[in-house]
Amino acid sequence: MYSGLAAQYHLHDPVERALLPQGRFDVPLTVSDAMFAADGSLAFDDNSQSGLWGDVILVNGSPWPVMKVQRRIYRFRLLNASISRSYRFSLSTKDPVTVVATDGGLMPVSQQVSSWRHGSAERYEVLIDFSKYLSGTRIELRNQSNKNNVDYDFTNRVMAFDVTEEPVNIADPSWRTIPTLLASSTAMDLKAGQALKTRTMRVKRDNGRWTIAGTTWEEVVNSNYQKVIADPDLDDVEIWQIENSSGGWFHPVHIHLVDFQILSRNGKPPFPYERGPKDVVYVGEDETVRLLMKFEHHRGKYMVHCHNLPHEDHDMMAQFSVGLKKGDIDPNDPITAAPAHFEPD
Numbered sequence: 001m002y003s004g005l006a007a008q009y010h011l012h013d014p015v016e017r018a019l020l021p022q023g024r025f026d027v028p029l030t031v032s033d034a035m036f037a038a039d040g041s042l043a044f045d046d047n048s049q050s051g052l053w054g055d056v057i058l059v060n061g062s063p064w065p066v067m068k069v070q071r072r073i074y075r076f077r078l079l080n081a082s083i084s085r086s087y088r089f090s091l092s093t094k095d096p097v098t099v100v101a102t103d104g105g106l107m108p109v110s111q112q113v114s115s116w117r118h119g120s121a122e123r124y125e126v127l128i129d130f131s132k133y134l135s136g137t138r139i140e141l142r143n144q145s146n147k148n149n150v151d152y153d154f155t156n157r158v159m160a161f162d163v164t165e166e167p168v169n170i171a172d173p174s175w176r177t178i179p180t181l182l183a184s185s186t187a188m189d190l191k192a193g194q195a196l197k198t199r200t201m202r203v204k205r206d207n208g209r210w211t212i213a214g215t216t217w218e219e220v221v222n223s224n225y226q227k228v229i230a231d232p233d234l235d236d237v238e239i240w241q242i243e244n245s246s247g248g249w250f251h252p253v254h255i256h257l258v259d260f261q262i263l264s265r266n267g268k269p270p271f272p273y274e275r276g277p278k279d280v281v282y283v284g285e286d287e288t289v290r291l292l293m294k295f296e297h298h299r300g301k302y303m304v305h306c307h308n309l310p311h312e313d314h315d316m317m318a319q320f321s322v323g324l325k326k327g328d329i330d331p332n333d334p335i336t337a338a339p340a341h342f343e344p345d
């Protein structure tokens with residue numbers, strides 16, 4: 001991923017087509033950072049497995065790009081593809097953006113924010129209204145950073161938008177529409193009272209190794225892939241409480257299979273911009289988050305890991321099972337589920 005193997009594919013449906021800008025006004029922004037050696041090759045230093053912080057910010061692979069925009073609303077799909085860095089994005093004008101979707105799709109209600117904290121692998125979709133700026137104006141997307149990142153002279157800058165005189169097609173109502181009500185989803189319709197169980201998991205560095213829920217991936221391998229940190233039945237609803245008692249690290253924790261609803265962070269409501277279906281949660285310094293999720297559609301074993309990739313690689317990854325009893329054959333085992341077979345002509 002550090003070498004650039006990260007991209008977006010976009011899913012469309014009639015609901016978002018009716019609500020949000022489409023086509024050239026629906027723009028992927030994949031943000032990452034890198035450090036380069038004198039000969040232009042990528043350099044790598046993971047600071048004793050704590051993380052890599054580059055001094056160059058890339059958007060869709062280009063350093064600090066500039067995009068020409070019309071005087072209308074644009075939809076940007078922001079993915080943080082940095083292997084460690086987290087961002088706090090804001091506009092140079094201090095104007096708010098409107099968040100319309102999170103990792104798992106549209107939020108129930110759009111949210112206006114003047115900045116947002118964005119960890120690795122999180123996705124936020126935002127609307128920026130350029131109609132209020134005169135042509136010739138430059139608006140910058142900036143990074144105010146967060147605790148425990150390593151910042152350099154220009155890591156506070158991400159990209160810029162130059163407002164042009166290109167005529168706006170006002171027959172397309174999305175040019176100036178900021179929708180409020182968006183869409184429901186399984187995760188956001190869940191109620192905490194439906195949960196059958198609450199599980200508590202700690203994320204911490206233990207004897208120099210990154211652990212999650214008291215385990216490492218090596219322990220999973222050594223168990224012949226039998227060790228699981230949770231074993232909900234199919235269609236069970238659970239609360240997972242993830243605790244980071246360190247002031248020295250943040251962890252973007254990614255749970256496979258499910259989308260979840262963030263119930264609380266340190267006992268308070270989640271930030272406005274994260275009130276949508278999520279599959280990565282920023283577990284900041286000294287933060288405890290409570291997540292509500294339903295394990296539906298698929299039985300099998302799924303991973304949960306930190307998305308700071310040096311943390312994940314050393315060795316902050318575990319697995320949980322869904323709908324499997326002890327000793328059951330995993331129907332989705334990647335080795336045996338779909339064995340290769342020969343089809344003669």
Ligand SMILES: [Cu+2]
Pocket residue numbers: 210250251252306307308311312316
């Ligand atoms: Cu981590």
